[in-house]
Amino acid sequence: xxxxxxxxxxEKELRTRKPIRLRCCLAAGCVSSNGQAVKESxxxxxxxxxLADEVEVRQxxxxxxCCEGPLVAVDPAGILYQxxxxxxxxxxxxxxxxxxxxxxxxxxxxxFFTKQMSIVLENSGEIDPERIESYIAADGYQALNxxxxxxxxxxxxxxxxxxxxxxxxxAGYPTGLKWATxxxxxxxxxxxxxNADEGDPGAFMDRSVLxxxxxxxxxxxxxxxxxxxxxxxxxxxxxxxxxAISRLHTAIKQAKQHGLLGSGVLEAAFTxxxxxxxxxxxxxxxxxxxxxxxxxxxxxxxxxRPPFPAERGLYAGPTLINNVETLAxxxxxxxxGADWFAGIGTEKxxxxxxxxxxxxxxxxxxxxxxxxxxxxxxxxxxxxxAPDGNQVKAVQTGGPSGGCLxxxxxxxxxxxxxxxxxxxxxxxxxxxVMDQTTNMVDVARFFMEFCMDESCGKCTPCRAGTVQLHALxxxxxxxxxxxxxxxxxxxxxxxxxxTSLCGLGQTAPNPVLSTLRFFRNEYLELLQPEIxxxxxxxxxPKPDVNPTG
Amino acid sequence: MTVPSVPSNHGHxxxxxxxxxxxxxxxxxxxxxxxxxxxxxGDKRFKILEVFIKRLQHRQDMLIEVLHKAQELFGFxxxxxxxxxxxxxxxxxxxxxxxxxxxxxxxxxxxGAHTCVVCMGTACYVKGADRVLAAIEQHxxxxxxxxxxxxxxxxxxARCIGAxxxxxxxxxxxxxxxxxxxxxxxxxxxxxxxxxR
Amino acid sequence: xxxxxxxxxxxxxxxxxxxTVLEAAQDAGISIPTLCHLDGVSDVGxxxxxxxxxxxxxxxxxxxxxxxxxxxEVRTESERLKRxxxxxxxxxxxxxxxxxxxxxxxxxxxxQNLAVAQGMDHVRFAYRFPPYEVDITHxxxxxxxxxxxxxxxxxxxxxxxxxxxxxxVAGRGADxxxxxxxxxxWGESETCTSCGKCVQACPTGAKFxxxxxVAEMERDRSRLEYIVTAREKKxxxx
Numbered sequence: 005x006x007x008x009x010x011x012x013x014x015e016k017e018l019r020t021r022k023p024i025r026l027r028c029c030l031a032a033g034c035v036s037s038n039g040q041a042v043k044e045s046x047x048x049x050x051x052x053x054x055l056a057d058e059v060e061v062r063q064x065x066x067x068x069x070c071c072e073g074p075l076v077a078v079d080p081a082g083i084l085y086q087x088x089x090x091x092x093x094x095x096x097x098x099x100x101x102x103x104x105x106x107x108x109x110x111x112x113x114x115x116f117f118t119k120q121m122s123i124v125l126e127n128s129g130e131i132d133p134e135r136i137e138s139y140i141a142a143d144g145y146q147a148l149n150x151x152x153x154x155x156x157x158x159x160x161x162x163x164x165x166x167x168x169x170x171x172x173x174x175a176g177y178p179t180g181l182k183w184a185t186x187x188x189x190x191x192x193x194x195x196x197x198x199n200a201d202e203g204d205p206g207a208f209m210d211r212s213v214l215x216x217x218x219x220x221x222x223x224x225x226x227x228x229x230x231x232x233x234x235x236x237x238x239x240x241x242x243x244x245x246x247x248a249i250s251r252l253h254t255a256i257k258q259a260k261q262h263g264l265l266g267s268g269v270l271e272a273a274f275t276x277x278x279x280x281x282x283x284x285x286x287x288x289x290x291x292x293x294x295x296x297x298x299x300x301x302x303x304x305x306x307x308x309r310p311p312f313p314a315e316r317g318l319y320a321g322p323t324l325i326n327n328v329e330t331l332a333x334x335x336x337x338x339x340x341g342a343d344w345f346a347g348i349g350t351e352k353x354x355x356x357x358x359x360x361x362x363x364x365x366x367x368x369x370x371x372x373x374x375x376x377x378x379x380x381x382x383x384x385x386x387x388x389x390a391p392d393g394n395q396v397k398a399v400q401t402g403g404p405s406g407g408c409l410x411x412x413x414x415x416x417x418x419x420x421x422x423x424x425x426x427x428x429x430x431x432x433x434x435x436x437v438m439d440q441t442t443n444m445v446d447v448a449r450f451f452m453e454f455c456m457d458e459s460c461g462k463c464t465p466c467r468a469g470t471v472q473l474h475a476l477x478x479x480x481x482x483x484x485x486x487x488x489x490x491x492x493x494x495x496x497x498x499x500x501x502x503t504s505l506c507g508l509g510q511t512a513p514n515p516v517l518s519t520l521r522f523f524r525n526e527y528l529e530l531l532q533p534e535i536x537x538x539x540x541x542x543x544x545p546k547p548d549v550n551p552t553g
Numbered sequence: 554m555t556v557p558s559v560p561s562n563h564g565h566x567x568x569x570x571x572x573x574x575x576x577x578x579x580x581x582x583x584x585x586x587x588x589x590x591x592x593x594x595g596d597k598r599f600k601i602l603e604v605f606i607k608r609l610q611h612r613q614d615m616l617i618e619v620l621h622k623a624q625e626l627f628g629f630x631x632x633x634x635x636x637x638x639x640x641x642x643x644x645x646x647x648x649x650x651x652x653x654x655x656x657x658x659x660x661x662x663x664x665g666a667h668t669c670v671v672c673m674g675t676a677c678y679v680k681g682a683d684r685v686l687a688a689i690e691q692h693x694x695x696x697x698x699x700x701x702x703x704x705x706x707x708x709x710x711a712r713c714i715g716a717x718x719x720x721x722x723x724x725x726x727x728x729x730x731x732x733x734x735x736x737x738x739x740x741x742x743x744x745x746x747x748x749x750r
Numbered sequence: 751x752x753x754x755x756x757x758x759x760x761x762x763x764x765x766x767x768x769x770t771v772l773e774a775a776q777d778a779g780i781s782i783p784t785l786c787h788l789d790g791v792s793d794v795g796x797x798x799x800x801x802x803x804x805x806x807x808x809x810x811x812x813x814x815x816x817x818x819x820x821x822x823e824v825r826t827e828s829e830r831l832k833r834x835x836x837x838x839x840x841x842x843x844x845x846x847x848x849x850x851x852x853x854x855x856x857x858x859x860x861x862q863n864l865a866v867a868q869g870m871d872h873v874r875f876a877y878r879f880p881p882y883e884v885d886i887t888h889x890x891x892x893x894x895x896x897x898x899x900x901x902x903x904x905x906x907x908x909x910x911x912x913x914x915x916x917x918x919v920a921g922r923g924a925d926x927x928x929x930x931x932x933x934x935x936w937g938e939s940e941t942c943t944s945c946g947k948c949v950q951a952c953p954t955g956a957k958f959x960x961x962x963x964v965a966e967m968e969r970d971r972s973r974l975e976y977i978v979t980a981r982e983k984k985x986x987x988x
Contacts, residue, residue, distance in 0.1 A: 286922070303919070303922075307794070307795070308794075308795040308812060308815045456923060456924065457923060458923070459922070459923040459924070460922050460923065460926075461900065461919070461921070461922045461923045461924065461925070461926030462794070462796045462902075462926075463795075463796045463797070463798055464796070464797050464798055464799075464838050464841055464842060464899075464900075465798055465838060465841070467845075467900070467923060467924060467926065468841035468842065468844070468845045468924070469841055470923075471845070471878065471924045472841060472844065472875045472876070475875075475876050492874055492875075495837070496837070496875075499834055499837045499838070502809075502810060502834070503798045503801055503810060503834055503838065504798070505795060505796065505798070
């Protein structure tokens with residue numbers, strides 16, 4: 005396999021394409037709304053109408069507007085059918101030839117679609133995720149070829165540095181710097197790990213990339229491996245994503261068969277193998293040292309850093325860990341150039357960001373917008389606000405490590421620094437909208453319960469501190485707390501934030517701190533007047549405070 | 554893949570006990586191939602598990618993969634099975650137990666004939682997943698994480714199944730189902746729990 | 751061996767490259783509170799009591815795993831650190847049932863001593879009163895989970911000094927607990943060598959010699975040191 009072969013596959017794929025194409029979304033959201041049956045009945049309807057020569061029905065990945073699924077798009081007519089039922093198949097096929105259909109048509113001129121800018125999701129909803137030819141036809145693996153044939157590893161790293169790409173997993177560390185550190189390390193065996201342990205509740209960006217465009221991730225990993233000098237890669241993916249796992253397996257098999265993974269990739273002197281490791285239900289394994297422990301078959305407990313994974317990581321070798329979205333940006337940067345990428349976004353946050361928009365919002369689904377887009381554009385224009393005439397009250401980003409921003413801050417641009425200044429974080433991209441019916445103290449307790457359940461139990465502040473934070477929030481919600489408890493809550497937040505061993509503990513208080521900052525009144529309204537001695541002392545816990553559930 | 558070589562000299566062991574544990578324990582033993590271990594129960598599934606472990610070359614760092622497979626075959630991990638895994642991988646039982654209880658995906662108790670997983674991710678939560686869960690709990694007379702006494706229904710919660718666009722989502726016997734209300738959920742589980750209270 | 755000079759609480763200290771801040775401080779006679787640290791076994795940086803401030807570093811660093819560097823300025827005592835240490839101790843006392851008055855280690859307990867030294871005289875958090883049991887199935891030793899602080903010292907001596915790997919941490923978060931083999935009664939363990947190192951390593955009354963009653967449990971840490979020195983330096987110091 006070399007460039008000529010790639011181009012031949014592309015050419016053949018485009019040549020054999022039929023004039024009319026029905027794209028059926030078969031990502032997890034639409035699958036759970038019966039999308040598979042829709043595709044099958046469309047197949048049948050096309051056969052029955054005798055249109056098999058001119059119409060093809062293909063499965064594709066996520067088409068973004070999950071709340072309206074199953075989605076079916078028609079090319080080249082540019083129609084998007086929503087909430088399609090298997091019974092609708094005949095009329096949709098008839099409509100291709102001038103017939104009538106009552107199926108709801110989506111408005112592709114809605115800001116939900118027009119304000120998007122696709123890099124990571126470029127092929128999502130367009131290509132068949134289970135066919136490598138489909139990816140190659142969309143110029144797939146050309147970036148890997150460019151890197152291997154035309155660039156030295158250092159030039160690849162320079163391009164990533166220059167592009168300004170920062171880690172999309174949450175913290176926003178410059179990707180190029182991470183690569184450069186691993187590349188510098190001595191060591192015969194280096195590793196590239198893709199962190200696909202998307203654990204934030206309310207986030208499904210990575211899942212969509214894995215389900216919709218798995219080869220993009222493999223290509224990004226291969227480029228990263230070439231740049232840092234690794235020959236072995238691992239994708240650590242959650243067990244909760246069976247469809248993503250099966251598509252990744254398919255993609256790896258196809259890439260090997262085509263000489264795009266394995267030894268002598270694209271006939272260059274470069275070897276790269278990828279294995280999948282399946283998580284087993286532990287949020288903390290999104291933390292890089294815990295993730296490595298888990299790949300090694302250990303309890304997923306984090307360890308102190310230094311040494312950082314770049315120095316001493318998986319199996320004690322220098323290790324590069326990037327998340328799915330970060331790696332999915334890489335092929336585009338290599339193919340289109342660092343300057344192109346650096347021209348998108350804001351001064352310090354380059355490129356685009358994928359968000360999973362969910363909660364009390366009319367349009368739920370996946371969006372990819374340039375960095376710097378305001379929350380208002382996302383929530384009010386693209387998401388079309390809260391449904392049923394309700395008011396948007398808050399927007400939560402960053403999951404259990406992030407914060408809740410009030411409606412008054414909707415003009416905040418989404419970039420790493422702006423969100424951090426307001427006590428939230430960019431996070432991996434979950435964006436949950438809340439309306440006036442949502443109680444913010446309850447939201448804080450919800451996240452604290454999450455952190456408490458997911459704490460690995462290694463360090464004291466996180467293990468015992470989250471339990472006490474949860475108990476205090478519970479007391480407040482049960483109207484049994486006093487101003488003294490609130491004081492203790494804040495003091496404990498400070499402790500857990502500054503003394504915990506890993507990021508999970510260090511960020512666990514964020515949802516409490518940010519709701520205290522913007523919605524303090526909701527806490528104060530629940531407080532009781534002080535009577536006598538501090539009640540917290542020696543009170544046996546109520547059964548529901550026990551974290552064993 | 555090639556098996557990573559294990560450094561012979563632990564220069565920085567004092568950084569973390571557990572990283573030392575990894576480097577010493579995950580070394581693939583160079584022992585000669587062992588005899589097939591016939592499980593005394595004669596249960597065929599042990600044979601399948603043994604072949605699986607053999608394909609992984611008895612690598613100790615594949616413990617989690619092996620536990621996944623074991624649970625897939627047996628439904629849950631009882632002590633007998635954990636001991637078998639420990640023997641096959643030549644790991645101390647305490648390590649196998651420590652790992653099996655760390656990850657919530659592994660269950661040490663048998664599951665019911667049907668499972669109902671209520672997603673409690675943020676999107677589902679703000680859209681009322683807590684009410685769905687409460688309704689099922691009340692109906693079946695069990696708490697999340699428990700199984701009815703007649704072993705018909707296991708009620709579980711998930712930390713986000715990534716189906717936020719169709720929240721609140723519930724997984725009935727493996728099938729993700731969109732936009733569930735308490736009534737929808739009760740309708741589904743009713744047939745499974747007849748007389749279970 | 752290259753020497754690093756640093757200051758700890760304003761006092762100039764010289765240390766060997768590769769030493770931790772904790773070791774350098776101990777050599778200089780400066781005490782830093784510790785709980786999960788045990789001389790001779792590898793550190794995990796888990797209890798967070800030894801956190802110190804280092805000039806130019808915004809995070810607090812655990813002294814037990816932080817290596818000395820040239821011209822490092824370390825502060826081991828500040829109002830903030832004292833407050834954090836007291837609060838961590840409060841969390842530990844509230845977490846399980848630490849009833850000193852009826853504990854075998856009363857008067858010789860590291861947790862109790864830390865509370866005294868740090869001035870932690872009351873607990874502001876709700877006691878959780880978890881229902882833990884006492885395992886007295888072993889013929890020589892007992893394990894009282896009510897007194898356990900999950901420092902994992904027993905696990906580490908069992909794995910890395912004795913090599914039996916009988917003990918481990920199971921479960922996670924607040925449900926984490928120390929187990930024997932497959933969470934069996936200690937007395938039924940087939941891997942335990944009854945060497946007693948875990949009992950010597952325990953900082954509280956969680957592991958004890960059977961037969962000891964209130965305040966009677968004496969430990970002799972020097973026996974662990976004897977073995978560690980013999981292992982590492984090939985010196986048998988009797």
